Amino acid sequence: xxSGDLINIHPSELKFQFExxxxxxxxxQLTNKTDKYVAFKVKTTNAKKYCVRPNVGVLLPRTTxxxxxxxxxxxxxxxxxxxxxxxLLQSVVALDGATTKDITQEMFNKEDGKVVxxxxxxxxxIPANPPSPVxxxxxxxxxxxxxxxxxxxxxxLLFDAVSGSLEDPKEKTSEAWSIISRLTEEKTSALQQNQNxxxxxxxxxxxxxxxxxxxxxxxxxxxxxxLSILFGYLVR
Numbered sequence: 461x462x463s464g465d466l467i468n469i470h471p472s473e474l475k476f477q478f479e480x481x482x483x484x485x486x487x488x489q490l491t492n493k494t495d496k497y498v499a500f501k502v503k504t505t506n507a508k509k510y511c512v513r514p515n516v517g518v519l520l521p522r523t524t525x526x527x528x529x530x531x532x533x534x535x536x537x538x539x540x541x542x543x544x545x546x547x548l549l550q551s552v553v554a555l556d557g558a559t560t561k562d563i564t565q566e567m568f569n570k571e572d573g574k575v576v577x578x579x580x581x582x583x584x585x586i587p588a589n590p591p592s593p594v595x596x597x598x599x600x601x602x603x604x605x606x607x608x609x610x611x612x613x614x615x616x617l618l619f620d621a622v623s624g625s626l627e628d629p630k631e632k633t634s635e636a637w638s639i640i641s642r643l644t645e646e647k648t649s650a651l652q653q654n655q656n657x658x659x660x661x662x663x664x665x666x667x668x669x670x671x672x673x674x675x676x677x678x679x680x681x682x683x684x685x686x687l688s689i690l691f692g693y694l695v696r
Contacts, residue, residue, distance in 0.1 A: 464577040466498050466551045467491065467519070474529055474581055478541055479588035481533045488527040488581075490549075492519035499554040499563050502527060506545045516563050518554055538585075547581040661687055 462472035468491040476484040492498045498519045502512045511530040519525060529547075538544075550568045552575070570576050664683065 462579045464579050466577050473584050475584045476531045477588045478585035483533050485530045491524045495521045497554040497558050498551050500551040503548045517560050518558050541585040543583040543585050545583045549579045551577045
């Protein structure tokens with residue numbers, strides 16, 4: 461904070477966000493430290509480059525006002541963004557009840573023992589888009605540690621996916637062979653039962669033939685019909 465006997469200034473430097481072809485503004489806060497009326501005037505070494513509002517005014521006792529300084533859009537950047545422009549705030553005790561209309565250039569002339577307080581302000585440029593920090597490397601020539609961890613995790617996921625795709629066909633093949641084996645056993649059992657029925661049917665026919673030409677008994681007819689139905693079911 462810049463401070464004099466009459467006025468305090470905050471901040472004590474004018475800081476502008478510097479960007480080519482773009483205006484930038486900053487504010488100053490002026491505070492009257494006294495119980496008197498104080499007139500002030502803001503001057504600069506480069507009046508065409510800056511616009512100050514208000515550039516003159518009167519501060520009532522113990523009051524504060526804001527001053528806005530606007531920098532015109534720069535066409536080129538100075539070396540290392542170092543600015544040589546300066547501002548000067550002049551202040552002087554005014555008559556009680558004075559207003560901005562009462563301010564004249566003669567009020568700030570240093571003559572006849574008149575006390576004119578002067579505070580100097582410098583200009584600082586701040587890059588609008590500062591360069592982003594470069595990630596630290598764990599060793600020379602090696603990628604940042606976070607990248608290594610991310611790559612390792614991705615490789616692990618890829619390995620798991622490939623392993624799963626290789627294991628699935630094996631499981632499906634084993635299941636298919638199990639089904640084929642079970643069907644083969646059932647087919648063999650059915651054929652064996654079919655052969656047994658054929659043998660029983662042949663024995664039944666021989667017994668019927670031995671019984672003579674008188675015909676078949678009712679029991680024989682039922683038994684033959686039952687065996688025929690069972691045989692047809694198994695064959696089907």
